[in-house]
Amino acid sequence: MPKLEKIDHIHIYAPDRLRAEEWYKDVLGFTRVESLERWFLEGGPLTIENGGVHIALFESDTLVNTTVAFSVSAKNYEEWKVQLNSHDIDFTESDHALSWSIYFRDPYGNPYEITSYEYEEISKCSAYK
Template sequence: MSILRIDHVHIYVKNIAEAEAWYKDVLGFIRGESLHFWFTQGGPLVLKNNEAALSLFEKKYRSPGHTVAFSIKPSYFSELMKLLSLRLIPFTVSDHQISMSVYFKDIDGNKIEMTSYEYLEAKENIQSYSATLC
């Protein structure tokens, strides 16, 4: 598996507006405008500072904790799901309509997300793997 980079980190906050202001004032993060539509549709507020990205979620909508999201090539999804299955690691697949993600936990229960914004290719790869299970 070749991970491209850490894609983003989930941060659970009490108040999105206050958290956005804090991350801007203290660390220089600004809104990721290309994904702002997602926030208006109920998704996270994505903040960026160069290549670093945070996804802010209000606690009332998500359980507390953090998730590290790694960006992968869409072709790696079937390899990842096969590996997780062989090692008996439960996982879930989420279709975010703009990206595809596979979620699972590490040995200590930390949440991991593997994601790709190459949506159509990723979705096809996931569906191909799922079809082999039937």
């Protein structure tokens, strides 16, 4: 059976792609992929990236709830909580016994998860209890 190599991109729907682009830039550090901007200019998706993660922003008034989960280290886990708090983003945190996760939504209702499998390291820190 052929193997999948990686996630190429994730489709996210928002009523205004340019406003969504600003939110993703300010809160999650995504930037526009200039080499794919032609699609956006022709009415297609606006593609943004952070590291190896690509999001294709599509314009739609209909919410599509697909949870996107990002993997992070224990150190980055705490930094993401600080980042979300600095933007007044409501989030919940869950201990899954094998991982810790932060759950939040973008302004359009799209659900996100930031998860770390460095469970023991996070569990032993009093900041996580």
